[in-house]
Amino acid sequence: YLVLIFNKSLSLSSVPAEWKVAKVIPIHKSGDCSLTSNYRPISLTCTCCKIMEHIILKFLTEFTEKHNILNAHQHGFRRGLSTTSQLIETLHDFSMGINNRRQIDVIYLDLSKAFDRVSHVKLVRKLKHIMGEGPVIKWIEEYLRNRFQFVYYEGQVSKPVAVESGVPQGSVLAPLLFLLYINDMVEGTDANIRLFADDCIIYRDILCQDDQAILNRSLKKVADWCSEWQMVLNTEKTVCMCLTNKKKNVLDFPYSLDGKILRRVNEYKYLGVVLTSNLNWNAHVKYVSSKALVKLFFLKRTLKHSSLETKLLAYTTLVRPVLEYALIAWFPHTQTNINILESVQRKAIRFVHHKYGRFDSPTELLKRSSLLTIADRAKLGRLKFLYLLLNDAFKIDKNRYVNFSQTRTTRHKHCNTLTEYSFNNNTFRYSFFPSAVRDWNSLDPLFFNNTNVDAFIQALEQDLLSKFMS
Known part of the structure; x- marks a missing residue:
């Protein structure tokens, strides 16, 4: 029966009203129980609708992957990518800049309640621009129309209220719809960009104040996009940081947003990791x-x-x-x-x-x-990530980071040897890719007889454990 319902729903671009209602249960986080800000809303939606959403999601995912729709620097809600992959690429850029004795200015953007501010009308317009006006897009348009939610707390039920904006919380489609909505947020900026869902940073190597002016213009372009697409940049929480090891000749600049000078910080927690201005851990x-x-x-x-x-x-x-x-x-x-x-x-x-x-x-x-020791587990993790990267398991351009060496195989070098990085300081020397490449090149050639990642990691873990036990 579900198949018949799903086919009818898609062919008629019709979504039952019951599928559009969300039950919101507030879960207390900490602090004063009388303050609504101390509760996390958990949104429960119809199970049948979620199954239908998985069908729609499969189509959207295949389309976006086939046509490379999503920004390559977006690691949020994407298979094979994570906060770890985002941090590895970002910190590689930062540490390489410091290795080249440069200054890198970083602006950490804070989007206020980004998921809740998505305009349904503008989202549908954007989807039609990307994919045309097929039955799937028409279904999504109907799915977003006339949504309601109510709060359930300790047996009490509130009156339903209309949900006029935002991707539906607790839904299967919400993450991808959000990514598509903000996908062009950083287009036309003359800066490096990293995105993890609504976490966004822009940065640029600074050689002179002209570079800082360019970065500030890039910030304004992002702010203009937010204004057009009903997103709000929080000027209180959007901050800037100067990354460098230089003791003098550090260039300062009054980065601003809506006429307000951004606060400069020496420490910032990005994706759960505390970053400092000298990349000291x-x-x-x-x-x-x-x-x-x-x-x-x-x-x-x-x-x-x-x-x-x-x-x-x-x-x-x-x-x-x-x-x-x-x-x-x-x-x-x-x-x-x-x-x-x-x-x-x-x-x-x-x-x-x-x-x-x-x-x-x-x-x-x-x-x-x-x-294993924490250090050995870090080594194991580095080698696993590098193995997966070399075998194209991630949507990351591996050629930007690693290349196979052209030297011939010897007793001390295996046929999978990678070109090692040169370095000027320990910040870059011990960053992910230089460390991982050294670990990789020091492996016994026998490890490469393992044809899949599980066998490779199991053999490596056994080797590390046997060395630790001896």
Whole structure:
């Protein structure tokens, strides 16, 4: 019956009214319970409609991929791309600029409630421009028309209110519709752009103040686009940062938005990673280690009498991911910072085994649980990402970052050797691609007999573990 309903819905460009109603359940985050700002709205929509949306999504995805519609610098809501891939590419540009002894000015844009401000009329107009006026677009137009939502809280139900803008929260189509809506936001700008859904940064290498004026004009173009398409740039939260290792001759510039000078910062959390003006990882290491320790102390209180297996599982699923979020993009090179990260795992493994004595070696406890060090897991992650990149698993131009070496195979070089990067400082030397290429070139040729990523990673993990255990 669902097939008949779906076919009829598409052929008639008709969407049942029940499919257009969202049930919003507010979930308390923290703070004062009487403030609505302390609640996160969770939107529940019709299950049948979601199944239909998957059918429409498949068509839209295939069309956009076939015709390369989406901006290549957009990593949000796209298969094979993530915050990690976004950070790797962005930090490569930043560290390379510093390696070339340049100044990079970055503007972090803040779009206020971007998903809720999408104009239905303008979205449909944009879809028709991209794909024409076929039955799918007509269905989406009807799907967006006359939508309602109501709030359900502790058994109480509000009156339904019309939803006149925004991509439908909780829907299957919302992410892709949003990407298509903002896809041309940065067209015509003379700056580098990185997008992750509504997180947007623009930046440019600065050789003189003319470059800064160009970047400021690019900011104005983005602001003009926002004005035309009913998006709002938050001037309070949009900030600028100057990335450089130079001690003098640093060029300052009054970047402005709507006549207001942007606040200049030396530290900014971008996609969950704390970036500083000199790409020093001290602040981020402190941030993630503190966050991980809070979770670890919670586990110590709640799982004090649990089994070793339960505590180990809790650590690897709740604490370690905090340390390892986008780790390969920012892994620090100083031993001090590495030790801080490793110390969290050493505290955790003592808790897992309930071994707190002076003569209880955390290293031996890690070996007993077959856990790699954080540094080894970072190496494993770098090599996995590079393997996938070389095998075209990502929508990233691999030739921009890696090239196979033309030198002949020897006892010390395998046939998959990559050209290594030259560097002028440790910021670039230990950034992702230079580090990953060195790791790759040092691999035993036998690893390349593995024909898929799972076999490659399993063999590599076993090798790292055996070296750690010895």
